[in-house]
Amino acid sequence: MLTSIKTNEFAGSESKKLAMMYFRVAIILFGAQLLMGLIAAIQFLAPNFLFEVFDFNVARMVHINALVVWMLYAMIGSVYYLLPDETGVETVGIGLGKLAFWVLTAAVTVVVLVFIFIQVGPGKESTIWLINEGREYIEAPRWADIGIVVVVLIFYWNVFATFMKGRKTGILTVLVADLLALAGLYLAGMFFTDNISMDQYWWWWVIHLWVEATWEVFVGALAAYGLVKIINAKREIVEMWLWIEVLMLFGSGILGLGHHYFWIGTPEYWWEIGALFSALEPVPLVAMFVHVLYDWGKEQGMAKAEGKPGNVVKNGPAMAWIVTNAFGNFLGAGIWGFFHTLPQVNIYTHGTQFTAAHGHLAFFGAYATILVGMMYLGVQGAYGVERMKSTFKSKMAIVLITFGVVGMTIALTIAGYEQVLVERAELGAGWDAFFVAQNLPWYVQAQIWRTIMGVITFIGFVYLVWDLLTIGKEAKAAQAA
Amino acid sequence: MANENENLSVWTSISFWRRSAAWVTGFAVILLIWLTFDTMGQISMGTDADLQKAVAEGKEINRVPAPTVINYHIDYKMSKTRGHEVPVIGAKEPFFGKEWSPKEAAALLHLGKLTVQAKNCMNCHTLLGNGAYYAPDLTKAWLDPAWQKGGPMQAMTNTGTTEEAMAKFLQNPSQYPTHARMMPNLGITAQEAKGVVAFLKHMSSIDTNGFPRNFSKTVEQFKTGGTNAH
Numbered sequence: 138m139l140t141s142i143k144t145n146e147f148a149g150s151e152s153k154k155l156a157m158m159y160f161r162v163a164i165i166l167f168g169a170q171l172l173m174g175l176i177a178a179i180q181f182l183a184p185n186f187l188f189e190v191f192d193f194n195v196a197r198m199v200h201i202n203a204l205v206v207w208m209l210y211a212m213i214g215s216v217y218y219l220l221p222d223e224t225g226v227e228t229v230g231i232g233l234g235k236l237a238f239w240v241l242t243a244a245v246t247v248v249v250l251v252f253i254f255i256q257v258g259p260g261k262e263s264t265i266w267l268i269n270e271g272r273e274y275i276e277a278p279r280w281a282d283i284g285i286v287v288v289v290l291i292f293y294w295n296v297f298a299t300f301m302k303g304r305k306t307g308i309l310t311v312l313v314a315d316l317l318a319l320a321g322l323y324l325a326g327m328f329f330t331d332n333i334s335m336d337q338y339w340w341w342w343v344i345h346l347w348v349e350a351t352w353e354v355f356v357g358a359l360a361a362y363g364l365v366k367i368i369n370a371k372r373e374i375v376e377m378w379l380w381i382e383v384l385m386l387f388g389s390g391i392l393g394l395g396h397h398y399f400w401i402g403t404p405e406y407w408w409e410i411g412a413l414f415s416a417l418e419p420v421p422l423v424a425m426f427v428h429v430l431y432d433w434g435k436e437q438g439m440a441k442a443e444g445k446p447g448n449v450v451k452n453g454p455a456m457a458w459i460v461t462n463a464f465g466n467f468l469g470a471g472i473w474g475f476f477h478t479l480p481q482v483n484i485y486t487h488g489t490q491f492t493a494a495h496g497h498l499a500f501f502g503a504y505a506t507i508l509v510g511m512m513y514l515g516v517q518g519a520y521g522v523e524r525m526k527s528t529f530k531s532k533m534a535i536v537l538i539t540f541g542v543v544g545m546t547i548a549l550t551i552a553g554y555e556q557v558l559v560e561r562a563e564l565g566a567g568w569d570a571f572f573v574a575q576n577l578p579w580y581v582q583a584q585i586w587r588t589i590m591g592v593i594t595f596i597g598f599v600y601l602v603w604d605l606l607t608i609g610k611e612a613k614a615a616q617a618a
Numbered sequence: 619m620a621n622e623n624e625n626l627s628v629w630t631s632i633s634f635w636r637r638s639a640a641w642v643t644g645f646a647v648i649l650l651i652w653l654t655f656d657t658m659g660q661i662s663m664g665t666d667a668d669l670q671k672a673v674a675e676g677k678e679i680n681r682v683p684a685p686t687v688i689n690y691h692i693d694y695k696m697s698k699t700r701g702h703e704v705p706v707i708g709a710k711e712p713f714f715g716k717e718w719s720p721k722e723a724a725a726l727l728h729l730g731k732l733t734v735q736a737k738n739c740m741n742c743h744t745l746l747g748n749g750a751y752y753a754p755d756l757t758k759a760w761l762d763p764a765w766q767k768g769g770p771m772q773a774m775t776n777t778g779t780t781e782e783a784m785a786k787f788l789q790n791p792s793q794y795p796t797h798a799r800m801m802p803n804l805g806i807t808a809q810e811a812k813g814v815v816a817f818l819k820h821m822s823s824i825d826t827n828g829f830p831r832n833f834s835k836t837v838e839q840f841k842t843g844g845t846n847a848h
Contacts, residue, residue, distance in 0.1 A: 182798040192802045194741035260810040271735030331731045334661040380635035391646035400829030401746045425710030488747035566830035568764040571754040
């Protein structure tokens with residue numbers, strides 16, 4: 138992937154080159170995310186590890202921020218990648234887009250260095266502006282928030298102007314509308330209030346309406362593009378499904394926001410609204426799963442009926458990751474989310490490792506998978522190969538990462554289950570109850586397994602990077618031979 | 619052109635699904651905005667006058683009371699009518715040895731909230747159940763028996779009140795270890811610590827619809843001399 142800077146055969150598509158730049162930073166941040174996760178996991182078992190040097194709060198903050206930022210990078214990269222294909226024209230304002238890329242990357246670097254070396258500040262407004270905003274997932278200081286808004290505006294302008302100039306496909310129509318909502322929602326997280334209930338009310342507008350609404354629609358659009366590109370799925374069918382997905386995702390996800398408003402000081406009516414709509418959230422995820430597998434089977438069957446030999450899949454690893462996405466999204470976001478979405482259950486599970494279990498499988502299943510798939514599509518394009526088959530490394534990467542994340546999820550679910558029963562139900566949720574539950578052998582055992590599974594995930598990641606760096610060249614050599 | 623799709627069912631019509639998606643999304647957004655207006659009214663911080671009136675008349679207080687709630691005794695008790703625990707605001711009690719005017723209380727809460735964010739509390743603890751799961755939930759930390767008279771923290775910090783024990787601990791947490799997992803020293807000053815304690819006391823007065831459930835069970839057990847300590 139790195140060498141693709143020089144060898145790429147994008148036939149002059151600067152947009153795709155810019156996409157690869159975004160993918161490269163994304164994969165580096167993905168690695169940072171995993172390393173930080175390992176540090177935090179070890180600290181659960183050995184609390185003295187890096188104590189008062191690099192504390193859990195720092196490791197965890199960088200862990201989740203690297204996650205959000207690598208995904209945003211990969212999402213922006215994906216859009217720049219598919220824009221010329223969908224519109225049929227080169228992306229407008231690519232020079233500005235590249236400038237924005239460097240500005241964003243410089244800003245992210247500074248923010249991460251400040252997080253790592255300065256960590257926290259005094260209780261003053263200046264800390265919120267310069268060091269750390271201290272709000273989970275959107276800790277970036279205010280100066281960086283403003284920078285992000287400017288960069289996103291440039292990105293959005295490029296997308297919108299290209300859309301207006303070129304072909305207006307259904308996939309792009311969805312993306313253009315979705316990205317506007319996604320970008321606009323970030324503003325809801327950019328203010329300070331002394332009122333913690335008010336704080337969390339708007340904070341969830343960013344977090345929930347991103348990951349359970351706009352990001353999901355984004356994934357639907359990517360999967361649609363991926364299916365057209367990888368297996369030649371019929372556009373009419375893919376786009377019809379996409380609109381059905383938008384209907385169901387927004388229909389359930391927007392008011393599903395209510396499941397975060399059960400216990401933060403907000404009125405009781407959110408119990409019913411949150412429960413009802415969030416319980417419907419898995420429905421579109423089933424639809425997406427069925428859609429991907431059905432289309433694959435259909436295209437392969439049609440090829441066979443037409444007497445065309447071989448596999449319809451033109452990019453093996455990308456397809457494998459998209460199928461993992463279809464399954465992982467349903468399992469991680471859908472099932473693991475539904476587990477604890479009803480208030481009657483959530484009053485006990487809220488704020489336990491149950492949430493962490495769901496978080497791990499959902500972010501991986503719903504987002505990491507499809508974005509890695511997009512990176513493989515990028516590599517295929519960069520080397521201009523007709524067909525890219527999975528290598529041993531591709532298989533090791535997807536198997537180890539998936540096994541590792543599912544393993545972590547199961548371990549954290551067990552830890553959460555123990556916490557719910559002992560800390561919350563039996564002992565009553567106090568300070569003492571917390572530590573009793575944390576120190577029970579079953580909990581500790583689960584944390585050990587989580588750490589082992591984290592290491593397996595990391596080994597899979599090493600295979601992934603190795604594969605992304607080499608698969609294009611190998612496929613090109615195979616094609617030439 | 620005479621569309622070849624003319625005879626197709628509405629179920630396979632892209633424009634039908636596109637229009638439906640737009641209507642459903644629009645409807646969900648409008649409902650969310652409407653509910654947001656209602657919720658904003660209910661979770662805006664109350665005033666000192668609201669608080670005084672509610673305490674005097676024994677009525678329900680605002681879901682998020684005024685910062686001056688730090689001048690009152692706070693409890694968290696099972697409500698038979700609501701089916702879960704609710705905050706109960708009792709008689710006045712000094713906070714750091716004095717009664718705080720509305721202006722002073724607001725300034726202290728402001729400092730506390732800023733410090734809670736600046737010190738990144740949320741990436742170990744949970745606030746209202748949201749955050750990280752490395753350290754105890756702070757929603758009702760103010761009411762936790764561990765910090766009350768007779769609890770381990772006042773003895774360990776050699777203090778006589780909950781607020782003093784918390785403030786002293788916060789300034790030097792790793793000096794008062796309770797478990798192998800300790801809170802790191804975050805450079806919290808004496809004034810910032812007071813602010814954080816005010817923030818915690820205020821948060822414990824927020825009506826969280828009964829979260830955390832069962833919390834008062836621990837308190838009752840503690841009062842009768844029981845403990846879970848291992």
